[in-house]
Amino acid sequence: MCATCGCDDTTHTHEHHKRTISVERDVLHENNLLAERNRGYFEAKNIFALNLVSSPGSGKTSLLERTLRDLKARLDFAVIEGDQQTTRDADRIHATGTKVVQINTGKGCHLDAGMIQNAIKGMKPADNSVLFIENVGNLVCPAMFDLGEQERVVIISVTEGDDKPLKYPDMFLSSTVCVINKIDLLPYVPFNMEQCRANATKVNPNLRFVELSCTSGEGLQDWYTWLQSKLPTPVTA
Amino acid sequence: MHELSIVMSIVDIAREYAEREQATTVDEIEIDIGCLSTVEMQAFDAAWKQGVRNTVLDGALKTINRIQGEACCSRCDEIFPIDNAYDACPACGEHFIVITKGKELRVRSLAVSY
Numbered sequence A: 001m002c003a004t005c006g007c008d009d010t011t012h013t014h015e016h017h018k019r020t021i022s023v024e025r026d027v028l029h030e031n032n033l034l035a036e037r038n039r040g041y042f043e044a045k046n047i048f049a050l051n052l053v054s055s056p057g058s059g060k061t062s063l064l065e066r067t068l069r070d071l072k073a074r075l076d077f078a079v080i081e082g083d084q085q086t087t088r089d090a091d092r093i094h095a096t097g098t099k100v101v102q103i104n105t106g107k108g109c110h111l112d113a114g115m116i117q118n119a120i121k122g123m124k125p126a127d128n129s130v131l132f133i134e135n136v137g138n139l140v141c142p143a144m145f146d147l148g149e150q151e152r153v154v155i156i157s158v159t160e161g162d163d164k165p166l167k168y169p170d171m172f173l174s175s176t177v178c179v180i181n182k183i184d185l186l187p188y189v190p191f192n193m194e195q196c197r198a199n200a201t202k203v204n205p206n207l208r209f210v211e212l213s214c215t216s217g218e219g220l221q222d223w224y225t226w227l228q229s230k231l232p233t234p235v236t237a
Numbered sequence B: 001m002h003e004l005s006i007v008m009s010i011v012d013i014a015r016e017y018a019e020r021e022q023a024t025t026v027d028e029i030e031i032d033i034g035c036l037s038t039v040e041m042q043a044f045d046a047a048w049k050q051g052v053r054n055t056v057l058d059g060a061l062k063t064i065n066r067i068q069g070e071a072c073c074s075r076c077d078e079i080f081p082i083d084n085a086y087d088a089c090p091a092c093g094e095h096f097i098v099i100t101k102g103k104e105l106r107v108r109s110l111a112v113s114y
Helices: A029-044 A060-071 A088-094 A113-123 A169-174 A183-188 A193-203 A220-230 B003-020 B041-051
Strands: A018-026 A048-054 A077-083 A099-104 A130-134 A151-157 A177-181 A208-211 B025-034 B061-067 B069-073 B079-082 B097-101 B105-113
Touching: A018 A029, A018 B003, A029 A048, A029 A113, A029 B003, A048 A060, A060 A077, A060 A088, A060 A130, A060 A177, A060 A220, A077 A088, A077 A113, A088 A099, A099 A113, A151 A169, A169 A193, A177 A193, A193 A208, A208 A220, B003 B025, B003 B041, B003 B105, B079 B097
Parallel strands: A048 A130, A048 A151, A077 A099, A077 A130, A151 A177, A177 A208, B025 B061
Antiparallel strands: A018 B105, B025 B105, B069 B079, B069 B097
């Protein structure tokens, strides 16, 4: 019996063809295509989409809660929450009266463009709104995944080391804005603000900084000013 | 941990090309991974073992080309090798640099048989 095709004719041969195919395809190609579709959707609907990234506990959700409460009378917001498990963050956002979708990534360590596409199909954020996408708390993996956002905001708190930008450069390199949170705790921690900013600037000289505290409210106005400056139709205070 | 997603994306790409070529097996795959890409090679190899199981890449020989980081200084146009995104230009000390190589993450080629 022929070992290749299993037929009873033992006189024939099978020719083996081998070939090298040139692929040259970016591994994240699929994600990047979906991200561009999301970006086009946001652009067409005049939605300002921000991707908030940080390590767990630096205050992404707290910053959102403050921002939504302080600006909801003037701006239309929608939020996509990314966490491995639970709807705890979405519940906190929901309590501010904002439209929110929770994505649970299970074992996944980041959001990707496909998840955002599914979320926006379901939630249908309004035209001219601001869409905050709160990524999974992780300073490494989300750096690689474009979601189609216009701005990527990395948040670091003063209870973390001021050398974090050097230890996790990819996130600081891919972000456009760096929020330094919990500045009300500066007197109690060895965090050196100048050093932190210098480290982050070494990684990304174009990075813009906002120092604030969601607890005391200090610096929030700078954040709001920046946010509003980015909107196609600025809303005056 | 995102290494597993990366491996699964590579499997998808290999499957797409193998099907398009109507190949029966993928014998080899060549992948470029830049030294400045966010891929930890140990995690990648561990994810590979699990991720390719029962896929078109099961048993395929994998060749990884590590690509050394390279940047161009925005001030003096010096082109120099870098190991970290925060490295300064060795000629003028400027941090305003453009990374020109080392962020690659792509499937370069497949060797298939029919």
